[in-house]
Amino acid sequence: MTQDRLSEKRFVSEQGLTVAPFRAVDSLADLEAAVAALGRPSVLKTRRFGYDGKGQVKILPETDLAEAYEAIGGSPAVLEGFVTFAREVSVVAARGADGSFAAFDLCENEHRDHILAFTRIPAQVSAATEAAAIEAARRIGAALGYVGVFAVEMFVVGEGAGESVVVNEIAPRVHNSGHWTSEGAQTSQFHQHVRAVCGFPLGSAARRGRVEMENLIGDAALRWRDLLAEPGAHLHLYGKREARPGRKMGHVTRVVPEQG
Amino acid sequence: MTQDRLSEKRFVSEQGLTVAPFRAVDSLADLEAAVAALGRPSVLKTRRFGYDGKGQVKILPETDLAEAYEAIGGSPAVLEGFVTFAREVSVVAARGADGSFAAFDLCENEHRDHILAFTRIPAQVSAATEAAAIEAARRIGAALGYVGVFAVEMFVVGEGAGESVVVNEIAPRVHNSGHWTSEGAQTSQFHQHVRAVCGFPLGSAARRGRVEMENLIGDAALRWRDLLAEPGAHLHLYGKREARPGRKMGHVTRVVPEQG
Numbered sequence: 214m215t216q217d218r219l220s221e222k223r224f225v226s227e228q229g230l231t232v233a234p235f236r237a238v239d240s241l242a243d244l245e246a247a248v249a250a251l252g253r254p255s256v257l258k259t260r261r262f263g264y265d266g267k268g269q270v271k272i273l274p275e276t277d278l279a280e281a282y283e284a285i286g287g288s289p290a291v292l293e294g295f296v297t298f299a300r301e302v303s304v305v306a307a308r309g310a311d312g313s314f315a316a317f318d319l320c321e322n323e324h325r326d327h328i329l330a331f332t333r334i335p336a337q338v339s340a341a342t343e344a345a346a347i348e349a350a351r352r353i354g355a356a357l358g359y360v361g362v363f364a365v366e367m368f369v370v371g372e373g374a375g376e377s378v379v380v381n382e383i384a385p386r387v388h389n390s391g392h393w394t395s396e397g398a399q400t401s402q403f404h405q406h407v408r409a410v411c412g413f414p415l416g417s418a419a420r421r422g423r424v425e426m427e428n429l430i431g432d433a434a435l436r437w438r439d440l441l442a443e444p445g446a447h448l449h450l451y452g453k454r455e456a457r458p459g460r461k462m463g464h465v466t467r468v469v470p471e472q473g
Numbered sequence: 474m475t476q477d478r479l480s481e482k483r484f485v486s487e488q489g490l491t492v493a494p495f496r497a498v499d500s501l502a503d504l505e506a507a508v509a510a511l512g513r514p515s516v517l518k519t520r521r522f523g524y525d526g527k528g529q530v531k532i533l534p535e536t537d538l539a540e541a542y543e544a545i546g547g548s549p550a551v552l553e554g555f556v557t558f559a560r561e562v563s564v565v566a567a568r569g570a571d572g573s574f575a576a577f578d579l580c581e582n583e584h585r586d587h588i589l590a591f592t593r594i595p596a597q598v599s600a601a602t603e604a605a606a607i608e609a610a611r612r613i614g615a616a617l618g619y620v621g622v623f624a625v626e627m628f629v630v631g632e633g634a635g636e637s638v639v640v641n642e643i644a645p646r647v648h649n650s651g652h653w654t655s656e657g658a659q660t661s662q663f664h665q666h667v668r669a670v671c672g673f674p675l676g677s678a679a680r681r682g683r684v685e686m687e688n689l690i691g692d693a694a695l696r697w698r699d700l701l702a703e704p705g706a707h708l709h710l711y712g713k714r715e716a717r718p719g720r721k722m723g724h725v726t727r728v729v730p731e732q733g
């Protein structure tokens with residue numbers, strides 16, 4: 214279900230959660246009608262096989278719709294209304310076969326060129342917004358009957374008392390924005406996933422301090438020796454031979470203990 | 474050098490550090506002379522191949538020396554004077570090829586039946602004693618020209634201002650009393666060893682809280698499901714098929730964050 218953006222958005226909406234406005238697009242005529250309804254800017258995305266910004270094209274005031282439809286190969290698609298968000302966040306959580314649920318603290322994510330660049334914890338949102346985000350993830354996991362670790366990516370919109378979350382995407386797996394848990398939480402997301410799928414009790418998701426995870430993209434991985442020398446930094450390299458632009462080569466996690 | 478108890482004790486003494494009084498024993502006559510010099514109780518240990526209490530026999534008031542010498546197979550041996558100690562501790566530390574040195578906090582060890590049962594950190598010794606213990610390890614590592622992680626086991630004798638350490642044994646490797654570092658320190662002893670031998674900067678040895686490591690010996694490993702359910706407990710099982718008495722089957726590390 215989560216492999217298809219359209220069925221995913223319908224499912225999330227059915228859980229009473231907010232998603233960006235959307236329209237199914239199966240033809241150029243559909244696209245024209247959808248843009249008339251949702252306006253510009255908006256984003257045309259293939260229903261399947263999209264990640265890290267692939268399989269999508271932004272519909273700007275000057276965009277020719279026939280060219281945009283051509284750009285995604287005329288695949289079954291969805292048009293999404295543009296959401297003006299203050300922050301991007303994600304909930305990384307585990308659900309056990311017995312319905313037990315444990316969420317790590319809300320992750321704040323910074324993307325560059327459509328690729329996750331940084332995750333920082335705690336997220337700079339209100340306690341109420343964090344609770345609402347985690348409740349949204351809990352509800353999604355329960356409705357899916359999901360077992361294991363999963364992530365829900367969200368946008369934070371509005372501010373003050375009007376702050377709320379818009380669900381963007383479900384990732385039914387351990388997630389890049391949860392990599393910090395290996396050193397930053399009592400239980401890593403990988404270990405938690407094994408606990409969940411083996412039917413063991415879920416581990417503590419408590420955080421060990423203020424945490425920043427930085428993805429090492431392309432040549433950034435060449436800084437590995439400096440990163441090894443940085444106190445409190447934990448380096449992970451994925452063993453990829455070639456550092457191509459846009460390629461995730463590793464990540465580094467920084468943990469700063471919080472005074473109690 | 475550390476495979477031979479006699480050369481090890483001579484080496485440690487030459488560094489100006491305290492060891493238990495000892496005598497080389499290569500014959501029953503040697504043993505008789507050594508017991509006359511060091512008294513009873515004392516401990517007869519083979520020079521090589523001893524660990525976890527194997528290859529040693531205690532010389533009590535009633536012990537027949539010929540039988541004791543027979544018990545260790547007449548191997549080259551050493552007689553050690555008995556040390557009345559308040560605590561057993563160990564320093565687990567790393568030394569880099571460039572002479573850099575990083576010690577984890579002093580470990581306090583509790584043995585049962587000659588096998589390590591618990592390691593607790595911080596050790597209940599004075600700051601001066603902890604500093605002296607770490608300095609002893611630093612000096613040993615430097616004199617050996619050692620590169621990598623090693624441990625030095627010590628006894629704490631005396632009390633108050635008279636508290637001091639007696640070096641018992643050098644373990645030129647990662648050590649059971651350092652297993653807690655996987656979750657209890659910023660850098661695990663295993664990762665630290667790789668940093669040292671690869672010539673990378675040593676990682677932070679800072680501790681994450683109060684820590685207890687419990688070895689799971691024999692049937693204790695059958696408690697694994699309860700241990701998985703214990704908040705803040707980290708379970709490690711070694712994949713050994715059979716839980717025999719005295720066999721180290723795994724360990725569990727408990728970390729309790731300290732308030733700042």
